[in-house]
Amino acid sequence: MAESKQTSGKPMTLVDPIDMSLLDAKFRDDIKSMPDGEELSACFACSTCTAACPIANQWTYKPHQLIRMILLGMREEVLSGKEIWECLTCFQCQERCPQKVRITDIFFDCKNLAAESGKVPEKVLAIAKELIDKGQLYVVTSDWEREDLGLEAAVPGLSTDGIRAILKETRTGRLVKGGE
């Protein structure tokens, strides 16, 4: 019989014990009350979401673990991790969940909770600033290219006043102000 390579230390399959005193039971209620968070508790940890995720192998915590961590109340670990921001938003996990847990949507909820406490990656904050300053993520610079193709140099109907006025008054405005 082949000898097991792992003779001492904890088995690879076990994770560090969770410190119960650090759990925040309100976390799952917060998520459940957010858009598309209702089905959170239906998760039975089958990890189909993780199998469907094209980048789960890059992550310390896999999608099914993140859902479990939300249910357990590991607010800090989920909201401070890189995983929620690296979610491709490809919806493959959500589409395949046999329990109809809206996983991708829930990760959007997590990002909103992180943003509410000011935790936004620098380059995402730069996008917020673009939206406040310019009202769009891409601005026409090569208008001669448009004219060559028979299009009007300036995009017909374009007005950025509306979006800028809205976002100045919502969280985007507060984040950009706080980041300055």
Next chain:
Amino acid sequence: MPVYNLYMGCSVPANYPNYEAAMMKVAEALGMEFEYMPDVACCGSPNLRAIDYFGWLVVNGRTLAIAEKNGHDILTPCNGCFGSLKDVQHHLKHDSEDRARVNKELRKHDLEFKGTIKVRHLVEAIYTDIGPDEIRRKITKPLDGVGIAIHYGCHLLRPADVTEFKPEMLEELVRATGAKVVEYPLWKQCCGATILPVNEPLAIRLARDKIRSMKEAGAEYATVVCPACGNQLDLQQLGLKESYGEVYDLPVLLYPQILALALGIGEDAVGLRMNRVAADSILGHLKG
């Protein structure tokens, strides 16, 4: 003639005027009337949804409310805009509380979201309102059966209960041009665009895997229906020589470019020269 509220978003006009020109030519040839919407700009992208859900609801609720004023469906060529508009429409129709909150903001500008029109992606509208049979009748220069791989883009397909799009629609539209649709293992995989700001190497690896999968399955061309996906598969392909030491040379065309060429519209009118990986070889696959 069906009339649509055309919502271009920000990326197509700035980065892909060839997509815009091609879709306008196609609309003219197929008898679809695209009217540029007034007073609108960017949808905010999934990034806005991530940091400011309510702001994202109001921005897109406003766009929908403006479109509702003339009663025509809203149409966009961008998967990002489509995903935002479609998801916000879905949410506001199902969540009366958020709808009231959004309308409270919109009323300040004499607008109201009622949910009375449909959100359409360009290719879904071409499929549903014109259809493959009518397209086949109008085609004068069909393709010669050359193999094209389709990249749909995540926010066109999923979540399916929200987007209501079926992959077969675009498949049939590609076949209607005379091309063959090449199936490839990673057809559902993301192009990686969304995570460019937070993990660029990973985003590029996803695009590269996708291109490789298409090429290995025998595709001679690829087609996309989104500027962000186009950026990942076409523009980023040029950088793979340096980052991966790999050259794929897989031309990526916006679907309306292929359709326009098959309808007999010239390559200059659809900006074929603007495609980053040289795509003019497709002209050799047009018959008639």
